[in-house]
Amino acid sequence: MRHENKKRQSGCPVAFGLDTFGDRWSLLIIRDVMLKGKKTYSEFMNAKEAIASNILIDRLKHLETEGILEKSRDPENRRSFIYALTKKGRDLTPIILEIITWSGLHDQRPFAMRGLVEEIGKDREEFEALLRSE
């Protein structure tokens, strides 16, 4: 996020992806839109992981600048904004699914949530198509 120009110069596709979306909070916001259907600032603030408001504002701005999220007026409340994934953002779906699959293999904690892992196990293609369509 910092020293944008310096960071961007390696040309490596892994580094490019990470510079665009690859910090924990950005990916948790993307998760919230993609998997939980969240749209508004206050919905993002309610994440279980307790994001700080200044970090949320920074990451929403960053993801909008990068073309991952698009911001528009809420048609139901013209004083508010809603966020949605762009095509570029929806193209992150396979990455999110692979992270979930990896955690399904390696998260042995008793309170680990298994629902998404099972959804992917049942029919990954269908689940991916569903996420991309929303």
Added chain:
Amino acid sequence: MRHENKKRQSGCPVAFGLDTFGDRWSLLIIRDVMLKGKKTYSEFMNAKEAIASNILIDRLKHLETEGILEKSRDPENRRSFIYALTKKGRDLTPIILEIITWSGLHDQRPFAMRGLVEEIGKDREEFEALLRSE
């Protein structure tokens, strides 16, 4: 990386993955081992993205604690250490491949490196097997 216990309590598989490997530097180190065959501290220090030594030490320790990397004495130089991916670390291969694929779609910079994107395009399964075996 910070406030480990607090962060870990959501049970969400996306958050679990991100807490384990999901910061930019950790993933760039994983890339260096997986794609560039790097093994030693000094090889990691030479990354184009110019990692600071204190961050490198912190992330190597973190990835070792998380069971992603294993550290052993270098058989060719018993005073040095080498790092290798564990099974848990090699299981990150599909995530790295999806990040590369995404960047192949969206990185329009003239100096973007296309070699890996083309490798994946040719035969993804074979390329994944190759990375996992190394």
